Amino acid sequence: MAKGGRAEFSIDYKQFESQLNVVLSRVETGTKKATSAACQEILEMSLSEVPRETNTLANSAFFEIHGKYRNFTAVVGYGGHGDPVNPVTGERASSYMVAVHERLDVYHPTGKAKFLEDPVRAYQTKYAGRAANIIRNEVGM
Amino acid sequence: MSDLLQDLESYFTSNGNTTKLFRDTMLDLPDEAIALYEYTGSSFQSQIAGAERPVQVVVRHKSATSAKDKARELYKLLMSDNGIIYLTSDRWTVASLKQPPYKLRVDESGRVYYCFNVYFTTYID
Numbered sequence: 001m002a003k004g005g006r007a008e009f010s011i012d013y014k015q016f017e018s019q020l021n022v023v024l025s026r027v028e029t030g031t032k033k034a035t036s037a038a039c040q041e042i043l044e045m046s047l048s049e050v051p052r053e054t055n056t057l058a059n060s061a062f063f064e065i066h067g068k069y070r071n072f073t074a075v076v077g078y079g080g081h082g083d084p085v086n087p088v089t090g091e092r093a094s095s096y097m098v099a100v101h102e103r104l105d106v107y108h109p110t111g112k113a114k115f116l117e118d119p120v121r122a123y124q125t126k127y128a129g130r131a132a133n134i135i136r137n138e139v140g141m
Numbered sequence: 142m143s144d145l146l147q148d149l150e151s152y153f154t155s156n157g158n159t160t161k162l163f164r165d166t167m168l169d170l171p172d173e174a175i176a177l178y179e180y181t182g183s184s185f186q187s188q189i190a191g192a193e194r195p196v197q198v199v200v201r202h203k204s205a206t207s208a209k210d211k212a213r214e215l216y217k218l219l220m221s222d223n224g225i226i227y228l229t230s231d232r233w234t235v236a237s238l239k240q241p242p243y244k245l246r247v248d249e250s251g252r253v254y255y256c257f258n259v260y261f262t263t264y265i266d
Contacts (some may be wrong), residue, residue, distance in 0.1 A: 102256060104178040104197055105167060117258075118181050121193075125183075132204050 003062035023139055028069065030138030035072045039063035039124060041130075042076050045119035050078075051100055051111035056086040060093035077116065144266050146177045148228040156218050160200075160211060167199065172252055174201045175215070183224055184265065194261045199245065205253040212242035212255035219259055236262040 043063055050058050062080030066073045078101075079094030086093065100106075103111050146164040153162065153175075160175050167176035175198065182194040198215055202208035216238065217224060224235045241257040246254050 102197070102245055102258075104180055105176075114180055117195075121183060121195075 006101070024137045027135055030135030031138065032065065032072055032129070033138065034134040035065055035074050037134060038076050038127055039065065039076050042116075042119045042123050045078070045122065046116050049111055049115040049118065051108040051115070053108070054086055054088055056084050056093050057097055057100060059084050060097070091115075143231075144195070145228075145232075145263065146179055148232045148241065149177055149196065152228040153215060153218065156210050158215070167201065172203050172250075173207075173211075175199065175211070176201075176228065182260075190265050191262060194263060195239075195258060196261060197256055197258050199254055199256040200242075201252050201254050203252055205244070206252045208211075208255045209242060209244070210256060216242050216257055223228070232263060234261040236261055251261075 040063070043061055047061055050061070052058055057078055058121060059099055060078045060081050062078070063074060063076040064080075066075070078097045079092075083092045083094050084098070085091065089096070101113060101116060106113065144164075150162050150164060158175070159182045160173055161171050162175040162177065164177050165179065178197045178199070180197065181193050182192050184192045200208050200210070200212040200215065202211060219238055221236070224237060225233055226236045227233045234241060237260040239260060242255045242257045244253065245256045248254070
C-alpha cells in the first residue's frame with residue numbers, strides 16, 4: 001500500500017526463481033538444438049564437397065554433441081561409424097582423411113580438398129543468427 | 142600492390158629463406174622445396190575491401206627432421222605478439238596460425254611433407 005509517497009511491493013522470489021529456471025532450461029534445450037542444427041548443416045555442406053572416389057570418407061562422416069547444462073561441445077568430422085575401410089586401398093578412412101583434406105595439389109573428379117574446413121568457416125558467420133532464432137523459438141519469445 | 146603469395150615469398154626471403162619456393166604449385170624438383178597455396182577465403186567487410194585469406198605452407202625435404210625444422214622456421218616467422226605482420230612495406234596483415242606444422246605425407250620417392258595453415262586478414266589484391 002502506498003504510504004507517504006512510497007510504493008511498497010513484494011516479490012515472490014520462489015516463483016520468480018522457478019520461472020527463471022524454466023527459461024534457463026528452455027535456453028539449454030534451444031542451445032542443444034542449435035548446436036545439433038549447426039552440425040547437421042555443416043555436415044551436409046561437407047558431404048557435398050568431400051571427394052567420393054569410393055564413398056569411404058563420406059560414409060565415415062559423423063557428428064557428436066557432448067556436455068550438458070548450457071555447455072555443449074560439438075565434434076564434426078570423418079573417421080567415425082567404425083572407421084570404414086577403403087575397398088581399393090585397404091586403408092581405414094582415418095588413416096588418409098587428413099591428407100585428402102589438406103592436399104591442395106590433388107585433382108578430385110568429385111569433391112575437393114578442405115571439404116570440412118570450408119563449410120565450418122562458411123557457417124561461422126551464420127551461427128549466431130541461427131542459434132538465436134532456435135533459442136528464441138524454444139523460449140517462446 | 143602485388144599478390145599476397147608474392148608478398149609472403151618476399152617476407153620469407155627477406156628473413157633468410159633460401160629454399161626454392163613455389164606459389165600455388167609444387168614441381169617435382171628440387172627435392173627440397175616450399176609451396177604456398179592460397180585457398181577459399183571470405184570477405185568480411187566489403188566497405189574496407191578486407192578479407193580473410195587462408196594460405197597453406199608446405200615444406201618438402203628428403204629428411205623428415207629437416208622438413209619439420211624448415212616448417213617450424215617459417216611458422217615462427219609468422220608469429221608476433223599482436224598477430225600483426227608486415228609482409229612488405231606496403232602490406233600488413235593479421236596472421237592467425239591455425240596449427241603447428243604437422244606431417245602431411247611421404248611421397249613415392251620417400252620425401253617428407255610438413256605443412257601448416259595460416260589465415261591472413263588483409264587487403265584484397
